Amino acid sequence: MALTIKDIASKAGCSISTVSAVLSGKAESARISKETAQKVEDICLKLNYKPNMLASSLRKGFTNTIGMVVSDISNSFFIKLANIIEHEVAKQGYQLFIAGSDEDDEKCSKVIDSFVNFRVDGLILAATEGSKNKVAFLNKQKIPLVLLDRYFPGISAHEVVMDNYQSAYDAVSYLIKKGRKRIATFTYTTSMQHMKDRFEGYKSALADHGIRYDKRLTPPIPLFRESNDIIKSHIQTLVEKHNIDSIFFQTNMTALPGLLAISELGYEIPSQLGVFCYHDHDFFNLIKPSITSQHQPLEEMGKACAELILNEIKGEVNTKEKRIFASSYIHERESC
Amino acid sequence: MALTIKDIASKAGCSISTVSAVLSGKAESARISKETAQKVEDICLKLNYKPNMLASSLRKGFTNTIGMVVSDISNSFFIKLANIIEHEVAKQGYQLFIAGSDEDDEKCSKVIDSFVNFRVDGLILAATEGSKNKVAFLNKQKIPLVLLDRYFPGISAHEVVMDNYQSAYDAVSYLIKKGRKRIATFTYTTSMQHMKDRFEGYKSALADHGIRYDKRLTPPIPLFRESNDIIKSHIQTLVEKHNIDSIFFQTNMTALPGLLAISELGYEIPSQLGVFCYHDHDFFNLIKPSITSQHQPLEEMGKACAELILNEIKGEVNTKEKRIFASSYIHERESC
DNA sequence: GAATAATGTAAAAACGTTTCTGCAATTATA
DNA sequence: TATAATTGCAGAAACGTTTTTACATTATTC
Numbered sequence: 001m002a003l004t005i006k007d008i009a010s011k012a013g014c015s016i017s018t019v020s021a022v023l024s025g026k027a028e029s030a031r032i033s034k035e036t037a038q039k040v041e042d043i044c045l046k047l048n049y050k051p052n053m054l055a056s057s058l059r060k061g062f063t064n065t066i067g068m069v070v071s072d073i074s075n076s077f078f079i080k081l082a083n084i085i086e087h088e089v090a091k092q093g094y095q096l097f098i099a100g101s102d103e104d105d106e107k108c109s110k111v112i113d114s115f116v117n118f119r120v121d122g123l124i125l126a127a128t129e130g131s132k133n134k135v136a137f138l139n140k141q142k143i144p145l146v147l148l149d150r151y152f153p154g155i156s157a158h159e160v161v162m163d164n165y166q167s168a169y170d171a172v173s174y175l176i177k178k179g180r181k182r183i184a185t186f187t188y189t190t191s192m193q194h195m196k197d198r199f200e201g202y203k204s205a206l207a208d209h210g211i212r213y214d215k216r217l218t219p220p221i222p223l224f225r226e227s228n229d230i231i232k233s234h235i236q237t238l239v240e241k242h243n244i245d246s247i248f249f250q251t252n253m254t255a256l257p258g259l260l261a262i263s264e265l266g267y268e269i270p271s272q273l274g275v276f277c278y279h280d281h282d283f284f285n286l287i288k289p290s291i292t293s294q295h296q297p298l299e300e301m302g303k304a305c306a307e308l309i310l311n312e313i314k315g316e317v318n319t320k321e322k323r324i325f326a327s328s329y330i331h332e333r334e335s336c
Numbered sequence: 337m338a339l340t341i342k343d344i345a346s347k348a349g350c351s352i353s354t355v356s357a358v359l360s361g362k363a364e365s366a367r368i369s370k371e372t373a374q375k376v377e378d379i380c381l382k383l384n385y386k387p388n389m390l391a392s393s394l395r396k397g398f399t400n401t402i403g404m405v406v407s408d409i410s411n412s413f414f415i416k417l418a419n420i421i422e423h424e425v426a427k428q429g430y431q432l433f434i435a436g437s438d439e440d441d442e443k444c445s446k447v448i449d450s451f452v453n454f455r456v457d458g459l460i461l462a463a464t465e466g467s468k469n470k471v472a473f474l475n476k477q478k479i480p481l482v483l484l485d486r487y488f489p490g491i492s493a494h495e496v497v498m499d500n501y502q503s504a505y506d507a508v509s510y511l512i513k514k515g516r517k518r519i520a521t522f523t524y525t526t527s528m529q530h531m532k533d534r535f536e537g538y539k540s541a542l543a544d545h546g547i548r549y550d551k552r553l554t555p556p557i558p559l560f561r562e563s564n565d566i567i568k569s570h571i572q573t574l575v576e577k578h579n580i581d582s583i584f585f586q587t588n589m590t591a592l593p594g595l596l597a598i599s600e601l602g603y604e605i606p607s608q609l610g611v612f613c614y615h616d617h618d619f620f621n622l623i624k625p626s627i628t629s630q631h632q633p634l635e636e637m638g639k640a641c642a643e644l645i646l647n648e649i650k651g652e653v654n655t656k657e658k659r660i661f662a663s664s665y666i667h668e669r670e671s672c
Numbered sequence: 673g674a675a676t677a678a679t680g681t682a683a684a685a686a687c688g689t690t691t692c693t694g695c696a697a698t699t700a701t702a
Numbered sequence: 703t704a705t706a707a708t709t710g711c712a713g714a715a716a717c718g719t720t721t722t723t724a725c726a727t728t729a730t731t732c
Binding site for chain 3: 005006017020026030052054055057
Binding site: 390 | 717718719720721722
């Protein structure tokens with residue numbers, strides 16, 4: 001078994017309380033003599049003592065950890081955010097743990113429970129569609145929580161979200177200004193509000209520019225599991241039967257298979273088909289032609305997220321539910 | 337504060353040992369009556385009791401968790417592996433925690449310590465260059481460990497690695513067979529063995545095909561931090577001054593900026609410059625022309641990794657250090 | 673009908689920390 | 703020189719579980 005504070009104490013010829021005081025930097029206030037402190041430290045170093053956080057956290061009542069649940073751990077949007085948040089909270093001595101829900105309600109609930117069981121001090125949550133109750137539960141348990149990217153009408157919580165409506169509106173308006181008139185859009189079927197907002201943005205932009213909304217140009221894409229072929233056949237139909245001149249991809253999840261499909265079908269971007277993606281992506285510079293997208297202020301979002309959760313953990317009770325809105329800007333490239 | 341087993345016990349009118357037995361599925365063997373068990377379960381459900389894993393693990397002496405440290409959390413190679421491993425170990429009731437070291441020795445050491453302090457039951461480690469001592473330490477502490485991707489000569493440990501030499505050899509041979517003769521290669525400067533192996537593969541392939549090794553075609557790329565410009569200027573020099581006809585990118589870290597640079601410099605792939613990447617990537621199908629690469633058997637590697645670590649945790653002491661070699665196959669596309 | 677076995681549960685120790693209280697020895701104060 | 707304050711530490715309780723042991727009560731066996 002691993003070394004304990006008790007082993008150190010007996011090697012050093014002192015009590016465990018002395019060791020504890022030294023190790024937690026309280027040697028001064030506990031009036032431990034320099035020599036004793038030094039001896040304890042030397043022994044710990046030599047024996048490579050590693051404190052047991054389970055015991056420590058159990059006793060202290062907090063863990064100095066934050067759990068982050070994202071829908072898709074391979075989505076660069078979330079990974080970049082996670083990196084930023086990780087650095088921010090580390091500055092205050094917190095460690096960030098990241099887990100993915102695979103956009104699955106049950107798994108989302110499970111990883112949240114797991115974090116709660118490990119008594120993380122706070123949670124950052126990019127929730128799944130059916131997590132409303134879970135969020136309500138976390139609220140009731142007064143577990144510090146920040147919702148990221150996704151939110152629920154009727155649930156009040158700290159939130160860091162994007163201006164989904166406006167970004168979509170701007171994107172579609174941009175396409176229209178570029179002369180596109182038959183604009184298809186792809187998103188996955190979901191009841192989540194942030195996606196509804198984007199869809200509304202799409203519709204409003206059309207309406208405001210006098211273009212009739214055509215439901216046939218917005219085929220529903222089921223979430224996950226080889227929707228790639230579905231997307232491909234939809235694109236083919238839309239081009240061949242419905243004469244579209246552009247596509248607005250509302251998510252990474254549809255954009256990446258979509259771009260692949262367009263390439264496989266041999267459609268020319270941007271001459272035959274204009275493309276606009278909601279999320280930016282490192283690779284969009286690499287692809288030829290490069291892909292125009294909305295660019296999200298990840299730095300800003302991550303920092304806001306970190307600040308909100310840390311404030312909540314530290315019990316700044318006065319901070320009433322806050323919703324931070326992040327706005328995007330269009331990264332113009334060659335695809336439309 | 338959160339509910340405890342004590343609260344449940346008093347609500348149910350029984351002792352905490354009874355509650356514990358029921359909750360840990362030992363109602364039968366502890367001869368708890370059906371009614372009592374049912375009552376306890378009902379109360380837990382109604383009150384939404386969440387067991388405190390800190391206490392539980394402290395007492396039990398294990399956490400049912402595995403820590404995984406990767407060099408770069410945004411590298412799709414590692415994320416995909418992590419996903420596979422996560423699913424595999426979950427089958428046996430283990431939870432995987434993932435952390436990134438950013439290829440930094442100190443951070444790597446820190447996250448390992450953090451995992452050790454939290455008493456994970458095992459560690460999967462894609463080590464950084466200077467982690468040899470850390471690995472030796474983990475060995476000495478008898479902490480179940482599997483090295484992934486990177487290994488250290490002279491350190492014996494369970495390992496899941498690729499056939500770096502052979503993959504590189506095959507890649508370069510492929511380029512040669514396609515008529516390329518002036519083959520540059522890019523990797524980052526490191527003393528890590530897996531990278532040396534790839535380099536040796538490159539050199540052997542040249543030698544075996546009667547091509548003289550030209551050091552000028554293998555410029556050193558410093559690890560991290562805006563090496564993008566360096567890569568770009570190297571590529572330009574190599575093309576303009578050294579007349580290269582192809583590049584073998586040995587890592588994602590050089591391949592992605594490299595491809596971007598080639599695109600920016602306006603060199604034509606594959607006519608002017610052939611490209612071969614060591615790691616496969618989802619986007620390599622999307623880019624035009626699509627990029628030829630070695631394809632790694634991630635499924636196989638992940639499963640091997642999970643099996644090794646689980647065996648070690650369960651104390652199959654008979655399993656002597658094992659090195660699992662995964663071999664790649666060439667995914668032929670259009671870039672060379 | 674007495675001894676034995678089975679049933680259902682409670683009590684207590686333990687896991688490795690942190691933290692509060694106590695206390696002897698030394699030094700300072702009056 | 704007696705009292706008070708300070709110094710340097712030890713002891714013990716507590717955190718929320720799990721697990722072992724103990725112990726009444728009831729049922730079974732001879």
